[in-house]
Amino acid sequence: KEFKLQYGAQRTGKRTDAAMERWRGNRFGQFIHWGLYAIPGGVWNGKTYNYAAEFLKSSAKIPGSTWDSLMYQFNPKKFSAKEWARMAKRMGAKYMTITTKHHEGFCLWPSRFTEFNISRTPYGKDILKELVDAYNAEGIDVNFYYSVLDWHHPDWRYDIKSPEDSVAFRRYLDFAFNQLKELATNYPTVKAFWFDGTWDNSVKKNGWWTYEVEQMLKQVSPGAIVNSRLRADDRGARHFDSNGQLMGDYESGYERRLPDPVTDLKVTKWDWEACMTVPENQWGYHKDWSISHVKSPLELLEMLVHTTSMGGNFLLNFGPAGDGSIRPEEQRIAAEIGSWMQNNGNVIYNSGYAGWEKQDWGYFTAPSRPNTLNMVVFNLPVSGLLKVKVPAGVKISTASTGGKKLRVEEIAKNQYLVHFERKWFAMPQVIVLETGGEGKKGAQYQ
Numbered sequence: 001k002e003f004k005l006q007y008g009a010q011r012t013g014k015r016t017d018a019a020m021e022r023w024r025g026n027r028f029g030q031f032i033h034w035g036l037y038a039i040p041g042g043v044w045n046g047k048t049y050n051y052a053a054e055f056l057k058s059s060a061k062i063p064g065s066t067w068d069s070l071m072y073q074f075n076p077k078k079f080s081a082k083e084w085a086r087m088a089k090r091m092g093a094k095y096m097t098i099t100t101k102h103h104e105g106f107c108l109w110p111s112r113f114t115e116f117n118i119s120r121t122p123y124g125k126d127i128l129k130e131l132v133d134a135y136n137a138e139g140i141d142v143n144f145y146y147s148v149l150d151w152h153h154p155d156w157r158y159d160i161k162s163p164e165d166s167v168a169f170r171r172y173l174d175f176a177f178n179q180l181k182e183l184a185t186n187y188p189t190v191k192a193f194w195f196d197g198t199w200d201n202s203v204k205k206n207g208w209w210t211y212e213v214e215q216m217l218k219q220v221s222p223g224a225i226v227n228s229r230l231r232a233d234d235r236g237a238r239h240f241d242s243n244g245q246l247m248g249d250y251e252s253g254y255e256r257r258l259p260d261p262v263t264d265l266k267v268t269k270w271d272w273e274a275c276m277t278v279p280e281n282q283w284g285y286h287k288d289w290s291i292s293h294v295k296s297p298l299e300l301l302e303m304l305v306h307t308t309s310m311g312g313n314f315l316l317n318f319g320p321a322g323d324g325s326i327r328p329e330e331q332r333i334a335a336e337i338g339s340w341m342q343n344n345g346n347v348i349y350n351s352g353y354a355g356w357e358k359q360d361w362g363y364f365t366a367p368s369r370p371n372t373l374n375m376v377v378f379n380l381p382v383s384g385l386l387k388v389k390v391p392a393g394v395k396i397s398t399a400s401t402g403g404k405k406l407r408v409e410e411i412a413k414n415q416y417l418v419h420f421e422r423k424w425f426a427m428p429q430v431i432v433l434e435t436g437g438e439g440k441k442g443a444q445y446q
């Protein structure tokens with residue numbers, strides 16, 4: 001059944017304009033969660049709360065006025081927008097997405113629609129502008145995260161159960177709309193908006209608003225990109241409308257997880273982005289990272305390659321401390337990923353899904369250049385022999401690593417072995433395949 005929708009998807013298929021091509025080619029982004037929650041860092045009155053640090057207000061049941069007064073302590077003495085931007089640049093990030101306002105409601109920019117903002121803190125300056133300028137100066141695109149859910153605003157509602165709720169929430173929606181218009185207007189280089197906190201019934205019952213916000217952002221900021229998480233349709237369907245079409249410009253549902261590289265190939269049909277934490281579930285700064293597994297640089301690098309191989313973007317989160325410093329673990333991750341990206345970034349940027357069958361040794365990524373493909377090897381077999389199954393009619397002509405030719409052996413119909421070194425490697429290895437030329441004739445196979 002096809003529903004007639006006023007606020008459903010605006011398009012079928014991927015956007016093909018220059019702004020979207022750039023967003024897609026960027027592939028690797030840095031997520032930053034920074035707000036008042038960075039000050040307590042998951043610890044309140046001497047007690048450590050293991051749940052996400054940015055949820056401390058809720059986990060520790062802290063009264064609103066107590067939490068809000070943290071703003072009078074917000075004075076990050078070690079903050080340097082330029083240092084953050086340099087670190088992101090060295091890591092190989094091509095874009096950065098910053099929490100302009102998380103669920104707590106505190107705004108990192110001097111919004112004229114609420115006093116709960118950076119200008120009222122001892123720090124006083126416009127942190128958002130400093131970040132936009134510093135990152136843009138490094139050639140890094142800046143995107144804005146905005147939580148629609150707001151624990152601070154008196155008119156926020158989780159559901160609409162009375163006419164009073166309806167009136168109050170309408171005021172809230174106007175407020176959020178105005179803030180978003182303010183962001184798009186005052187920071188004209190912003191490339192994309194990353195919406196969160198849109199899952200409550202109140203928002204689902206006001207799909208029209210998510211549509212209006214998308215239209216407004218694209219009017220004020222031509223080329224602006226919005227994530228599917230913003231959107232609900234006339235009937236409350238989210239991300240995908242009631243007819244199954246993606247809303248917004250890219251799918252943003254993969255949070256702290258990735259699509260399976262064999263069974264979830266449907267994601268290659270649209271643009272998408274996965275966001276990832278370094279610990280299990282901490283976005284904001286948490287003082288104690290011993291409470292969960294902390295992903296290694298290699299685990300994260302594999303996730304980046306995995307995501308690229310499926311045509312998605314990877315947004316890796318950082319949670320700076322309340323003093324503006326970046327914890328040593330995050331600095332090390334940025335440095336180690338960066339050292340690999342410096343030599344191998346070409347298998348990530350402007351690369352995507354190859355359409356070839358996944359093999360155990362790792363991932364294929366396809367550059368935009370025709371007749372060439374990358375193999376990114378994470379699991380080298382002890383034999384050193386890498387199996388490659390090619391689509392029917394495709395032949396491998398050469399394989400090389402670091403400019404050195406490797407032996408390619410055709411072993412069966414549409415199947416090759418690439419003879420790699422039998423050696424232990426500390427980092428993933430890249431093999432470039434050129435396709436074309438003649439394969440064996442079918443009759444020559446046993």
Ligand code: H79
Pocket residue numbers: 052054196197199255275283
């Ligand atoms: O900003 C980070 C987190 O603080 C934020 N999103 C990332 C990017 C976040 N907010 N809430 N959550 C993560 C977890 C919330 C999950 C749930 Fe639900 C919301 C459970 C029930 C409502 C999402 C919607 C999952 C099921 C329905």
